[in-house]
Amino acid sequence: MTWRQKSLTYLVVGPFAIVLAFPFYLALVTMFKTNDDLAIQTHSPYLINDAEGNFHWDFWNDATTEHVRFLFEDTNYPQWLLNTLLVGGAVVAITLVLAMPAGYALARLAGGWGQSAGVGIFLIYLIPPTLLFLPLSRIVTNLDLKDSLWGLILVYPSFTIPFATWLLMGFFKTIPQELEDAALVDGCSRLKALYRIVLPISLPGILTVVIFAFSLCVNEFIYAFTFISTSEQRTVSAGIPNDLIRGDVFFWQSLLAATLIPAIPLALLYNAFLDRFIKGFTGGAFR
Amino acid sequence: MEAHAAPRRQPGTRRWRRALEDRRVLAPLLIAPAIIFMVLVVGVPFVWAIYLSMTDAIGGSLSGNWVGFDNFTTAWSDDNFQKALRNTLIFTIASQVLVVIGAAVLSAFLVRDFRGKWIVRFLVVLPWAAPVVLSTITWLWILDSLYSVLNWTLDRLHLDHALVWIFDVTHFEEGAQVPLQWLGRPNLALLAITLVHAWRILPFAVVIFIAGRASIPNEVEDASRIDGATGLKKLWYVDLPLQLPIALVAVLFGIVFTAGDFAVVYLLTAGGPFNSTQVLPTWAFQIGINSGSLGEGAAISLYLFPLLILVTVAMLFFARRAQVT
Numbered sequence: 001m002t003w004r005q006k007s008l009t010y011l012v013v014g015p016f017a018i019v020l021a022f023p024f025y026l027a028l029v030t031m032f033k034t035n036d037d038l039a040i041q042t043h044s045p046y047l048i049n050d051a052e053g054n055f056h057w058d059f060w061n062d063a064t065t066e067h068v069r070f071l072f073e074d075t076n077y078p079q080w081l082l083n084t085l086l087v088g089g090a091v092v093a094i095t096l097v098l099a100m101p102a103g104y105a106l107a108r109l110a111g112g113w114g115q116s117a118g119v120g121i122f123l124i125y126l127i128p129p130t131l132l133f134l135p136l137s138r139i140v141t142n143l144d145l146k147d148s149l150w151g152l153i154l155v156y157p158s159f160t161i162p163f164a165t166w167l168l169m170g171f172f173k174t175i176p177q178e179l180e181d182a183a184l185v186d187g188c189s190r191l192k193a194l195y196r197i198v199l200p201i202s203l204p205g206i207l208t209v210v211i212f213a214f215s216l217c218v219n220e221f222i223y224a225f226t227f228i229s230t231s232e233q234r235t236v237s238a239g240i241p242n243d244l245i246r247g248d249v250f251f252w253q254s255l256l257a258a259t260l261i262p263a264i265p266l267a268l269l270y271n272a273f274l275d276r277f278i279k280g281f282t283g284g285a286f287r
Numbered sequence: 288m289e290a291h292a293a294p295r296r297q298p299g300t301r302r303w304r305r306a307l308e309d310r311r312v313l314a315p316l317l318i319a320p321a322i323i324f325m326v327l328v329v330g331v332p333f334v335w336a337i338y339l340s341m342t343d344a345i346g347g348s349l350s351g352n353w354v355g356f357d358n359f360t361t362a363w364s365d366d367n368f369q370k371a372l373r374n375t376l377i378f379t380i381a382s383q384v385l386v387v388i389g390a391a392v393l394s395a396f397l398v399r400d401f402r403g404k405w406i407v408r409f410l411v412v413l414p415w416a417a418p419v420v421l422s423t424i425t426w427l428w429i430l431d432s433l434y435s436v437l438n439w440t441l442d443r444l445h446l447d448h449a450l451v452w453i454f455d456v457t458h459f460e461e462g463a464q465v466p467l468q469w470l471g472r473p474n475l476a477l478l479a480i481t482l483v484h485a486w487r488i489l490p491f492a493v494v495i496f497i498a499g500r501a502s503i504p505n506e507v508e509d510a511s512r513i514d515g516a517t518g519l520k521k522l523w524y525v526d527l528p529l530q531l532p533i534a535l536v537a538v539l540f541g542i543v544f545t546a547g548d549f550a551v552v553y554l555l556t557a558g559g560p561f562n563s564t565q566v567l568p569t570w571a572f573q574i575g576i577n578s579g580s581l582g583e584g585a586a587i588s589l590y591l592f593p594l595l596i597l598v599t600v601a602m603l604f605f606a607r608r609a610q611v612t
Contacts, residue, residue: 005399012396013407016389020490021410023425024417026436030428038434045436098324101317109314117318119603124325126595127333128547130568131588134575135335136328138349158328161321190308218418221550226576237420241554252428259424263417270416271409278498 024260031257032063038252067253076231077258080239084262087149087235088217091156095164095213096206098157103168104194108180118169124162129222132158140227151227152235156220160213167212170280171205172198208276211269218262236262340586346579358586362574367562368587371570375591377477378552378566379545382484386492386541387534389485394496415490423554426483430469430555438466454478470556473563480555480564484545491544492537499533531605539602543595567591 029048030038036051037043043053050062071077106114136155137146145151175198183193199206217235224238231243236258244255270277306312335349340358344351362368397408414422429436441447450467454474469479503526511525549568552558558565558573565573567587575584 006401009396009399009401012392013401013411016393017407017410020486021413023422023429024413026429027425041434041439045434045439098321102321105314105317109310109317123596123599124329126543126547126592126599127329128568128571128588128591128595130547130549130571130575131336131585131592132329132332134339134581134585134588135332135349139332155328157324161325165321189304190310190313215416215418219420221420221553222572237418237550241420241424250427252434255424256428259417259421263413263421266418267409267413267416270412271405274408274412274494278494278501 024263027256027260031068031253031260032065033253034062034064034066035253037062067251068257070251071254071257075243075254076234076239077236079232080234080236081262083149083233084218084235084237087152087156088214090153091160091217092210092213094153094157095160096209099161099164099168099209100199100206101194102161103165104172104198106165107169107172108177114169118166121162121166125159129159133222133226136223137226145227147228147230147233149228149233152217152220152224155223155227156217159220160216163216164209164213167209167277167280168202168205171202171208171276174205174279175201204273204276205280208273208280211273212277215266215270218266336585337589339582340589342582344581346576346581348581351582354582358583359590362583362587362590367565368570370562371558371565371567371587372590374477374564375546375566378481378484378548379542381481382488382545383538383541385481385485386488387538389489390492390496390537391534393489393493394500397493398497398500411493412490414487415494419487419548420550420554422487423483423551426479427470427555430479432466432468432471435466435469437469441467471560473560476556476560476564480552483551483555484548487551488541488544492541495533495537495540496530499530499537503529535602535605539599542598546591546595 026045029046033048037049037053040053043049044055047055048059048063049055056062106117110117140146140151140155143151143154145154179197179201180193183197184190188196218237220235221237224235225242228234228238231239234242240255240258244251244258307316339349339351341353341355342351343354343358393411397404397411428434438447441450447467454472467475470476507525507529511521516525546566547568548566549572552564552566552569553572556564558569562570567590571584571587574580574587578584
């Protein structure tokens with residue numbers, strides 16, 4: 001690239017990156033602000049300031065971890081994180097068990113109607129959760145699963161399975177058919193070929209599905225918000241807005257810390273698996 | 288191993304084994320568990336919700352008297368429903384226009400190789416990776432009525448009064464026009480929600496657009512260069528048609544994510560002020576759960592579904608046609 005092309009690239013991607021990441025930068029700064037620094041409106045919201053509102057390069061002397069400690073010691077936040085992990089883990093396991101065979105069958109065995117089924121799976125996505133949750137909340141109550149993580153574990157696969165099947169279908173299609181044929185010729189049964197040949201090769205794809213399905217569970221709001229009413233049973237997405245915002249009282253520093261902490265590991269994982277995600281995603285739609 | 292085990296096996300087991308090798312048997316067998324599960328957790332509630340929308344069921348019960356399409360007509364004639372429908376369309380269309388423009392520009396540069404690319408990519412993907420509820424709370428802080436960092440910045444740049452003038456924001460309190468109440472004035476709240484949607488969908492669209500660019504074979508690039516296609520001409524006749532199918536997929540997902548969204552609007556404004564930012568999902572929640580009119584709530588939710596089906600079918604149709612040519 002020429003020098004001009006290079007600077008143009010930075011001029012375009014720079015502002016985009018700044019705008020997109022800005023809320024996270026702001027959360028990072030604000031979570032360490034003292035109450036005075038936060039409340040006095042002449043103080044810059046972009047920086048951590050001293051009592052007079054001036055910024056110093058040794059800003060950690062003007063910062064406080066009191067609000068982060070409050071979050072971990074005086075709220076149910078650690079419990080919510082744990083609940084989120086539990087629900088996400090269980091849902092991902094159910095999703096894989098059901099979606100892997102289905103995705104494989106649609107990619108390899110179903111023939112012509114596999115493609116149509118792919119579109120059909122997509123249509124399931126269009127049913128608004130606000131519609132489903134009216135009857136679902138009653139069903140969950142009748143099953144005596146209200147206020148329990150099991151209610152969420154039962155309902156969440158309703159949106160992770162279509163997504164995972166679609167994605168896995170794409171991954172399986174990218175695996176050369178010859179590999180399986182060779183195994184079949186060698187006397188392997190189809191199921192054994194799936195288990196011994198296809199699954200190990202697709203491991204990166206399966207991991208991608210694990211990460212994105214897990215993240216869908218963390219993202220979910222309306223079921224977590226309506227099915228569960230005791231604080232200890234909540235997930236992060238429902239617990240934070242419910243318990244850390246009390247009417248007009250916002251625990252801003254703790255709130256922002258609570259929002260930033262789960263986002264960072266998720267973003268790292270997303271970046272690590274982004275290229276594979278693209279492969280599976282577009283493979284499912286077009287091929 | 289197979290040879291040793293075979294003689295001891297019952298004939299029935301062997302017939303099963305043979306059947307498992309037949310794709311007409313194996314395929315349905317592998318798909319069935321997923322389908323059965325989906326029927327139970329999606330199919331049944333969906334049909335039930337359609338039934339509910341035609342009854343006068345109220346909160347706590349799952350049945351009621353048959354009222355036909357009454358709920359649909361009652362919902363439609365409500366001013367707030369009209370507003371919610373209009374807002375759903377505004378948020379979806381306006382944010383997707385911003386997303387497509389942004390993604391087209393950003394993806395064109397992100398496919399290049401440059402130093403620090405990984406950190407740029409990390410920052411760009413953040414809004415998509417962060418759970419939507421959590422990032423919306425961060426936006427609540429950015430748009431706060433007292434501490435808004437936007438107002439602080441606009442004040443320093445002496446632009447706040449210009450914005451007051453542009454958006455014709457007048458507060459009820461005399462003279463108190465600034466700070467701007469981003470979530471407290473209808474037009475500002477509409478703008479804020481649109482921007483938050485665009486912000487959170489953009490990274491996803493960028494990723495899909497990059498995939499679209501990557502899928503264009505190098506031969507096409509070479510051929511168009513030989514044929515003398517450059518600049519805008521190349522963009523219009525070569526790049527755009529080739530990227531269209533995948534761009535449509537990005538937009539399709541963007542539309543579904545935005546139109547069906549509940550969390551962003553609910554957390555930012557809860558539909559307020561004065562129901563001016565209600566969208567169909569939040570209005571359905573308001574009527575179906577908060578007011579307890581289960582039937583009408585279901586009817587409101589159901590208005591969205593045919594709309595989304597129509598959009599999807601149209602876009603998949605165009606995507607496939609664009610792909611064939």
